[in-house]
Amino acid sequence: xxxxxxxxxxxxxxxxxxxxxxxxxxxxxxxxxxxxxxxxxxxxxxxxxxxxxxxxxxxxxxxxxxxxxxxxxxxxxxxxxxxxxxxxxxxxxxxxxxxxxxxxxxxxxxxxxxxxxxxxxxxxxxxxxxxxxxxxxxxxxxxxxxxxxxxxxxxxxxxxxxxxxxxxxxxxxxxxxxxxxxxxxxxxxxxxxx
Amino acid sequence: xxxxxxxxxxxxxxxxxxxxxxxxxxxxxxxxxxxxxxxxxxxxxxxxxxxxxxxxxxxxxxxxxxxxxxxxxxxxxxxxxxxxxxxxxxxxxxxxxxxxxxxxxxxxxxxxxxxxxxxxxxxxxxxxxxxxxxxxxxxxxxxxxxxxxxxxxxxxxxxxxxxxxxxxxxxxxxxxxxxxxxxxxxxxxxxxxx
Numbered sequence: 513x514x515x516x517x518x519x520x521x522x523x524x525x526x527x528x529x530x531x532x533x534x535x536x537x538x539x540x541x542x543x544x545x546x547x548x549x550x551x552x553x554x555x556x557x558x559x560x561x562x563x564x565x566x567x568x569x570x571x572x573x574x575x576x577x578x579x580x581x582x583x584x585x586x587x588x589x590x591x592x593x594x595x596x597x598x599x600x601x602x603x604x605x606x607x608x609x610x611x612x613x614x615x616x617x618x619x620x621x622x623x624x625x626x627x628x629x630x631x632x633x634x635x636x637x638x639x640x641x642x643x644x645x646x647x648x649x650x651x652x653x654x655x656x657x658x659x660x661x662x663x664x665x666x667x668x669x670x671x672x673x674x675x676x677x678x679x680x681x682x683x684x685x686x687x688x689x690x691x692x693x694x695x696x697x698x699x700x701x702x703x704x705x706x
Numbered sequence: 707x708x709x710x711x712x713x714x715x716x717x718x719x720x721x722x723x724x725x726x727x728x729x730x731x732x733x734x735x736x737x738x739x740x741x742x743x744x745x746x747x748x749x750x751x752x753x754x755x756x757x758x759x760x761x762x763x764x765x766x767x768x769x770x771x772x773x774x775x776x777x778x779x780x781x782x783x784x785x786x787x788x789x790x791x792x793x794x795x796x797x798x799x800x801x802x803x804x805x806x807x808x809x810x811x812x813x814x815x816x817x818x819x820x821x822x823x824x825x826x827x828x829x830x831x832x833x834x835x836x837x838x839x840x841x842x843x844x845x846x847x848x849x850x851x852x853x854x855x856x857x858x859x860x861x862x863x864x865x866x867x868x869x870x871x872x873x874x875x876x877x878x879x880x881x882x883x884x885x886x887x888x889x890x891x892x893x894x895x896x897x898x899x900x
Contacts, residue, residue, distance in 0.1 A: 575852050583847060596841040605848045632826065639833040642840055647790040649843040653777060654799045656850075658769050 515542065518563050518617045521589055525640050526633045535630050539623045545614045551592060552608040558597035560618035564590050567614025568678050571606050572686070582687040583652075585611075585675050592616065595645065611679060661690045662698050709736065712757050712811045715783055719834050720827045729824050733817045739808045745786060746802040752791035754812035758784050761808025762872050765800050766880070776881040777846075779805075779869050786810065789839065805873060855884045856892050 515537060522528060528536065545551060545567070552558045554574060569592045571584040583606065586592035597604035598621060619627070627634055655664055665688055669676060676684065685695040709731060716722060722730065739745060739761070746752045748768060763786045765778040777800065780786035791798035792815060813821070821828055849858055859882055863870060870878065879889040 573848060573852065581851050595837075596844045599837045599841055605844070628830070632829075635826075635829040635833050636822070639829050639836060642833060642836040643789075643793045646836055646840045646843060647793055649840060649847065650790045650799070653843065653847060654767055657775050658767065 514565060514615070515617060517565055517589065521563070522637060526637045528631070528633065532631045532633070536627070536634075539620075539627050539630075541618050541620065543616050543618055545610045545616065547610055547613050549614075550607060550609050551614075551616065552594050552597070552604050552606060554605065554607045555603050556597075557601055557621075558594040558604045558608075559621050560593060560616075561595065561598050561621075562592045562608075562616040562618045564588055564592055565615040565617055567616075568611045568675065569608055569614060570611055570679070570683060571608050573606050580686055581689075582683050585672055585679060585683075585687070587672075587674055587678070591641070591645070611683075656689070661688060661694060662701070664688050665695065665698050666702075708759060708809070709811060711759055711783065715757070716831060720831045722825070722827065726825045726827070730821070730828075733814075733821050733824075735812050735814065737810050737812055739804045739810065741804055741807050743804050743808075744801060745804065745808075745810065746788050746791070746798050746800060748799065748801045749797050751795055751815075752788040752798045752802075753815050754787060754810075755789065755792050755815075756786045756802075756810040756812045758782055758786055759809040759811055761804060761810075762806045762869070763802055763804050763808060764873070764877060765802050767800050774880055775883075776877050779866055779873060779877075779881070781866075781868055781872070785835070785839070805877075850883070855882060855888060856895070858882050859889065859892050860896075 519528070519533060542565075551560070551562060551569065552571075564586050566588055569586045570582050571586070571592065571594070573581045573583060575581065584592075586608075592608050594604035594606040594608065596602075597606075601621060655667060659667065668684065668688060681695060682692045685692045688695065690698075713722070713727065736759075745754070745756060745763065746765075758780050760782055763780045764776050765780070765786065765788070767775045767777060769775065778786075780802075786802050788798035788800040788802065790796075791800075795815060849861060853861065859878075862878065862882060875889060876886045879886045882889065884892075
């Protein structure tokens with residue numbers, strides 16, 4: 513199991529001893545998914561908080577009209593889960609699906625309290641991770657009522673520099689809340705402005 | 707200083723010793739605000755995470771056209787701050803203003819690391835608080851593209867049972883993203899359906 517990138521990521525926030533790393537690895541799990549597979553399905557309870565070792569995923573919502581709304585993309589060193597469902601152990605609002613073959617490192621719901629008890633420093637780690645997630649979520653709400661589609665697209669390119677080449681255009685349009693045709697128009701406009 | 711309701715709230719999540727309570731109270735502060743006063747102003751850095759002892763506040767955003775968007779109300783036992791600004795120490799996206807005379811218990815930004823060092827249990831406390839905040843924020847995003855205005859209003863009544871009598875109708879309409887007239891129409895419809 514290749515947990516190196518997770519351990520490096522954790523070490524940016526807290527220091528774990530060798531013994532703590534052993535406990536962490538014994539209570540969490542590594543899993544491979546194929547392109548197209550679902551990590552979470554809307555309506556099921558999300559059982560894992562998943563750290564992306566490699567690959568790319570989309571988190572999306574299907575509304576009553578069957579329309580897909582992409583709320584997040586996840587690549588290496590990001591997290592992928594319906595955190596609300598995971599934390600409250602209630603049915604997921606979102607789907608999380610792999611856009612590429614993906615390797616995840618998963619924290620199981622039923623091991624979290626044991627993990628916190630055995631490695632109290634993880635409280636700090638997840639407190640910091642949640643801060644970042646919350647801030648990103650709040651920014652998303654503000655952007656939706658304050659930025660034009662073009663500004664949201666530029667913001668997206670800045671926030672997700674690696675993703676644009678890996679993800680189909682219609683999913684980026686869905687994330688931005690616009691049609692594929694309108695995204696194409698914005699891109700052409702930006703090329704002309706350069 | 708009446709910190710009792712804060713201490714009761716904290717005790718639902720972690721147990722603090724007498725000594726830890728003394729440290730907590732020495733590093734935090736109690737403050738009264740008058741109706742109309744601002745706790746946070748858009749563009750300033752939010753210096754405090756504020757717990758509501760009494761009173762009522764609105765968190766809102768002013769867009770480029772000068773339009774007000776209410777994103778949150780806070781009453782007793784809720785938090786009121788621009789958490790994104792507080793956590794990242796960058797200018798606030800939001801204003802937080804008192805709708806009634808209000809008493810707050812404030813956690814200063816520059817004391818947080820000292821508080822975590824002296825009372826490590828607070829990592830757990832704020833981890834749990836952030837979980838709740840994050841889940842609420844995600845639900846808000848989903849509701850905005852999945853529920854009708856009427857469904858959002860019913861959801862609002864359920865989430866904030868005490869607030870409807872305390873807050874002007876136009877602010878509730880702003881929170882729901884509809885006009886005051888449309889809110890009035892929805893309310894009349896619901897009365898007819900009873």
